[in-house]
Amino acid sequence: MAAGGAAKLRIPQPKSRAGPVVAVRWRMGRFLSTFQGRLDSKGRVSLPAAFRAVLEADGHPGVFLHPALEQPAIEAGGNRLLAEIDGLIGRFPPYSEARDLMATALLGQAEIAKLDPEGRLTLPERLKAHAGISQSLVFVGLGEKFRIWAPEKFTAHLEEATSNLRAVRAGLSRSG
Amino acid sequence: MAAGGAAKLRIPQPKSRAGPVVAVRWRMGRFLSTFQGRLDSKGRVSLPAAFRAVLEADGHPGVFLHPALEQPAIEAGGNRLLAEIDGLIGRFPPYSEARDLMATALLGQAEIAKLDPEGRLTLPERLKAHAGISQSLVFVGLGEKFRIWAPEKFTAHLEEATSNLRAVRAGLSRSG
C-alpha cells in the first residue's frame, strides 16, 4: 500500500547524528497509540486529548496538515513536524526540481486546521479525499507527527508495518 | 484476598530496608520475578510494588505498553524500554518510508498507562485482546522490561521456552 508505482525521489540523508539528540527528544511529548474518531454532522472530529496535549506543549496554534507522500493518509503535527519538513526540503539543492517537488507536495498541499474550544477540528475536503475518509477515521501516533487514516486503509497498512518490523527484527538478531 | 491476593506464583519481595542495597548491587533496578494479578470490577490491576519501584527509579511517568511482536503478551516498561524502541526507529532517516513503518508498528500500537495513586493501571482493550487477558494475568520480569500474560498462555510459553532452553544447553555441551 505504500510506494505506489510512481517514481520515487531519492532523499538525501542527513549527517549522522543519533545519540544525544534522541535522548533529548524523549523528554518531549510524542504522539503515540491509535484512536478512532468519527465526523459529526458538521464534519468535525475531536482530536484525542492525548494528541492535543502534545500539540499544546509544542506551541503550535492549530494543526498542520498535509497529504502523506506515499500513503492515502493525512499527516499532521505542530512545530516539530514543520521543522522536520524544513530540514527535509533543505537537503535538496536550492532551485533544483526535486526541491520544488518536495515543497509543492509537502507545503503546497498543506493546510492549517484550527481547533474549536472543545478540541475538535474540521478536515479540508481535499485531504479527506486524499485519504479516502468519509465518516470514521483513525489517528495514529508516529512520534513527532501523527497520521489520519480511513480505518480500512489503516488496517492494511498496519499489516505491512508489522511484517516489516518482523523482518527488521530478524535481521537484527542475525547480525547482533 | 488482599496484599497477597497475588499468591500462587508469588515470590518473596525484597525485605523492607533492603531496597537501597538491592539498587546498589544491581546498579539499576530490574524487573524480576513473576507476580499474579487480577482485574477488578473497574478493570484495574495493581502493578506489583517491586515493579513500581523500578519504574519510579527510571523516572517514567506511567507505564509504556505495546503488544509483544511474536507472542500473545503485552510488553511494558519505562524510559529504558522507550529508549530501546527509539533507537530502533532512529536507525532510519526522518521521513523515510522505513522509519514510518517502524513508527507505525512500534509507536502506533503503543499506549501509555497512568498509574493511579494506589499504583494501579488499566490495560487498554486492544492490548488485553492481543494477550487474551480477561480477568487474571501475570507480570513477568525480563530485566529492562516486563511482560503481561494471560496465565494459561504464560504457562504454555514457559514450557516451550524451557524445553528450547534444554535443547540449547544440550547443544552447548556437545560442542563445547
Add this chain to the structure above:
DNA sequence: TTGACGCCCAAGTTTTCCCATGTTAGCCCA
C-alpha cells in the same frame, strides 16, 4: 439569503482521584 465557520451550552461517558478496609510481612520486646 444561504452556507461555512467559530463560539457557547448542555449532556452522557469515561477516567482519575480519594478514602476506607482487609491482609501480609517485618520489627520490637518480653
Add this chain to the structure above:
DNA sequence: TGGGCTAACATGGGAAAACTTGGGCGTCAA
C-alpha cells in the same frame, strides 16, 4: 522465640474531573 504492633500493599467503591458529542446562534462573505 512467640506475639503483638506497625508500615506496606492490595482492593473496593463513591465522588469529582476530564473528555466527547450533539446542537443552537451569531457573524462574515459569496
